[in-house]
Amino acid sequence: MVRRLRVPFIGLLAAVLIASAACSAAGQATPVASRVPASALPAGTYTSRLFQPAVTYTLPAGWDNPADDATYLTVRPAGSEVAGIHLFRDPLAAAQDAACAQAAEPGIAATSVALAAWIRSRPGLMVSPSKLVMIGGLRGVELDVGIVAGWTASCPFADGSPTVPLFFGSKGEYHWIVVGSERMRLTLLDAPGGGTLVVDIDAFDGTLIDPLVAAAAPIVQGFSFAPR
Secondary structure (H helix, E strand, C coil): CCCEEEEEECCEEEEEECCCCCCCCCCCCCCCCCCCCCCCECCEEEECCCCCCCEEEEECCCEEEEEECCCEEEEEECCCCCEEEEEEECCEEECCCCCCCCCECCCCCCCHHHHHHHHHHCCCEEECCCEEEEECCEEEEEEEEEECCCCCCCCCCCCCCCEEEEEECCCCCEEEEEECCCEEEEEEEECCCCCEEEEEEEECCHHHHHHHHHHHHHHHHCCEECCC
16 A cells, blocks of 8 residues: 655655655746646546545646555645645544654544544644534534744654644545645534545645635535445
8 A cells, every 4th residue: 555654845745655765846936837737637527436425526727647546546736745635534643742743633533523623733733613514515624724933843754844633544545744834624524324535625834825726626526435
């Protein structure tokens, strides 16, 4: 199984395959690059191949789908390493020790209610008031999240950038960490048949969050989830 660890390099963020060398990409002025990479999919409606529950979504021109696993899926402006929409199935609260261990934080239930309350309690995070939402027929809660000003705790691999570990895959598939100026709009949903789905509209460069949310909102609102 592919395992992913998101870490910063030279002040930027990249999705890194643990089994391969890390690479980084320069930030962009807007979520959609002016020159669309060859990876871009034709505008249209797609259904996840591996992610469960199966999710159907409609993309505009200029977006791609670089990851589709049983517990993690992402769609993004094609080729972007700084903006995208990420879906997680049954994520666990990530360990909060100083070493940023690739492990779950003990004692936190993997439910939408418990995870939302835990995120709100993190001392390193600024979190908006909860907002009740519905996506694809699923009820959930929406939170805007970023790192508080003056936070200095940093994972050993973060070159001193402020960090707060957020999610850990139950089988170690990913280790999701908030870093530096990153901003995200998280929606925690009760999955069909039980469990939790998290939708993360994520700008690794926090200055991109507003245009990203505007571009991502119609995609997210159009999600349709198959019964489990």
